[in-house]
Amino acid sequence: DNKQTINFGAGPAKLPQSVLLKAQKELLNYNGTGISILEMSHRSSDFSKIINTTENLVRELLNVPENYKVLFLQGGGSGQFSAVPLNLIGLKEDRCADYLVTGTWSAKAAREAEKYGKVTVIHPKLDSYNNIPDRSTWSLNPSASYVYYCCNETVDGVEFNFIPDTKEVVLVSDMSSNFLSRPVDVSKFGLIFAGAQKNVGCAGVTVVIVREDLLGRALKECPIILDYQVQAGNNSLYNTPPCFSIYIMGLVLEWIRNNGGADAMEQLNKQKAAIINDIINHSNGFYSCPVDAVYRSRMNIPFRIGKKEGDEDLEMQFLDGALALGMICLKGHRSVGGIRVSLYNAVTVEDAKTLATYMGQFLRDHQ
Numbered sequence: 001d002n003k004q005t006i007n008f009g010a011g012p013a014k015l016p017q018s019v020l021l022k023a024q025k026e027l028l029n030y031n032g033t034g035i036s037i038l039e040m041s042h043r044s045s046d047f048s049k050i051i052n053t054t055e056n057l058v059r060e061l062l063n064v065p066e067n068y069k070v071l072f073l074q075g076g077g078s079g080q081f082s083a084v085p086l087n088l089i090g091l092k093e094d095r096c097a098d099y100l101v102t103g104t105w106s107a108k109a110a111r112e113a114e115k116y117g118k119v120t121v122i123h124p125k126l127d128s129y130n131n132i133p134d135r136s137t138w139s140l141n142p143s144a145s146y147v148y149y150c151c152n153e154t155v156d157g158v159e160f161n162f163i164p165d166t167k168e169v170v171l172v173s174d175m176s177s178n179f180l181s182r183p184v185d186v187s188k189f190g191l192i193f194a195g196a197q198k199n200v201g202c203a204g205v206t207v208v209i210v211r212e213d214l215l216g217r218a219l220k221e222c223p224i225i226l227d228y229q230v231q232a233g234n235n236s237l238y239n240t241p242p243c244f245s246i247y248i249m250g251l252v253l254e255w256i257r258n259n260g261g262a263d264a265m266e267q268l269n270k271q272k273a274a275i276i277n278d279i280i281n282h283s284n285g286f287y288s289c290p291v292d293a294v295y296r297s298r299m300n301i302p303f304r305i306g307k308k309e310g311d312e313d314l315e316m317q318f319l320d321g322a323l324a325l326g327m328i329c330l331k332g333h334r335s336v337g338g339i340r341v342s343l344y345n346a347v348t349v350e351d352a353k354t355l356a357t358y359m360g361q362f363l364r365d366h367q
């Protein structure tokens with residue numbers, strides 16, 4: 001029983017208790033088949049139902065237009081750092097792509113894409129990742145094959161609160177850490193991808209939503225399992241898919257639907273982030289988040305304790321104290337240090353309040 005533990009991890013992350021209980025109940029004998037999903041053929045009618053239901057839930061929850069395919073792929077978000085250029089950089093002969101680098105993950109994606117074409121980093125001189133340079137400073141190439149950005153930078157805590165207007169150029173977004181945490185107008189995008197292990201499931205499956213007219217343009221060296229057209233033509237069953245992860249994603253999506261869908265998730269996520277930001281903003285600098293208030297992520301809030309650059313001893317004490325109260329995985333990413341709170345869909349308002357109460361007490365004890 002893990003009820004006493006609150007997981008604030010950045011991913012893999014907390015799952016709804018009801019999902020875990022249902023998976024447990026169904027684990028040994030799925031739907032009267034006498035076998036586990038873990039043992040089940042991906043060509044069976046039971047699994048077909050699971051993957052179709054999961055796809056339909058993605059479509060329903062995000063109002064995915066008819067002319068988009070929904071794919072369930074392997075290789076994680078990082079696999080998509082390669083798959084995106086392999087499939088899309090050849091959309092135009094020049095093989096150019098613009099990358100808006102606003103944090104650790106978009107920087108990685110840009111570096112990977114350089115293997116396959118000409119990559120322009122739109123604002124290459126950012127000294128730290130704590131805001132999004134004003135739209136008027138971006139110089140986008142109208143003949144780029146696509147513009148890429150990361151909607152929520154999980155490490156740095158920078159989240160787009162708008163959809164970049166790229167005119168006629170195809171827009172691609174990594175939504176790994178804020179997928180289904182709010183509604184999104186899919187029709188503005190050529191492609192959206194997201195690893196499941198934060199807001200919509202467990203590790204092993206990456207959802208890709210791609211506009212149909214972009215299929216069939218992969219470079220000839222594109223590995224076949226990363227070729228969107230091949231996967232789309234095979235209903236994501238070109239090879240054995242991550243069956244269990246797709247099943248878990250289906251259960252989480254059902255839970256999201258039963259709890260009011262993307263709109264309800266957004267309201268709760270706003271509330272949770274406000275609870276934590278409120279403590280940070282009223283701590284007289286004891287807690288400090290480097291991210292500009294407007295671009296502060298609702299999903300991942302990084303902060304330092306004691307002074308701007310962080311007092312590591314105090315931060316250690318904070319983590320130890322949190323752990324003693326059952327609050328785990330609050331350590332910041334190893335590249336930036338400090339503390340990071342992740343508030344994905346399954347984290348409750350109550351969980352956020354429990355942390356805020358502790359933060360308030362820690363402040364009073366150490367200020």
Ligand code: PMP
Pocket residue numbers: 011075076077078079105150152153154155174175176177195
């Ligand atoms: N993009 C973002 C925004 C992420 O947060 C992560 C993982 N934390 C990745 C990509 C990479 O995902 P994976 O580990 O599944 O390859």
